[in-house]
Amino acid sequence: MPELPEVETIASALRDGGRDAPSIIGGRISRAEVFWDKTVEEPSVVDFKRRIVGQTVKDVGRRGKFIIITLSEDTMLVHLRMSGDLLVGEGDIPLGKYSRLALFMEQGFQLSFNNARKFGRVWLVADPAMVTGNLGPEPFDLRLSALEFHRLLQERKRQLKPLLLDQTFLAGVGNIYADEALNLAKIHPLTQANTLAKKKSAALLDALHEVLQEGIRRNGASIDWVYQGGDFQNHFRVYQRTGEPCLTCGTPISRIVVGQRGTHFCRKCQPSPRSV
DNA sequence: AGGGAAACCCGAACGC
């Protein structure tokens, strides 16, 4: 569930301060605790603890849905999957009800990885490209022009919805923002990527930019009980609005399953392509 | 290459 805007909100708060917590930059790790071993994907838990202690947080960034914490020697990457969050606070009692890993800083604060459903993962590597290497372009990368996006779509004979969720095609988009962008661009989710006209693919890229930008501006979407603080959930056009009227035409929003994912759209604004 | 399904998890929502 945390997608690009939620991850961006969390990462920028860690970097600049925010979400009622200070920046973690400059923090020197004096102790590391892992409460659920499978949280650490790489290296082993023993090596993770040994290696990370003594390192200092230099910067925090984001690539796709990964939070990238640059340390003095290595890089720690965090993927929240659907129920993860990073919490900053004082004290030596891990924060949150479901802390799976905690880093305690010399300066007296801690970074806790809260992760109810245990899907999230952490990596500690010398080179972050080891983890993010096969991600597709960032949606806001200026090199991803309308022309380039159209070219990429042309070489894929695949339904658009699953393609937008494919992180090797485009990094950062998840189920919410894929549905929202397709609706805004007035494109049916089952449309074959290579059949999109130039104008339509430009509209889709614009729509992706717009919904992601609005998500970031609203600090992400707070859904379920996990990630809190965002406001975008109050502005969904189609996501989880099955049966409710389309904001454009009033037609009840449809829900289908595509690639095992709930998919919401307006059958009038986003008419079926001939190929479906 | 693309599509479908299962696996990984567990809190919440639902049905009784």
Place this chain on the structure above:
DNA sequence: TGCGTTCGGGTTTCCC
């Protein structure tokens, strides 16, 4: 109230 069942979500893996 309390039980059992179903669902969803991001990603990988496996099979057709």
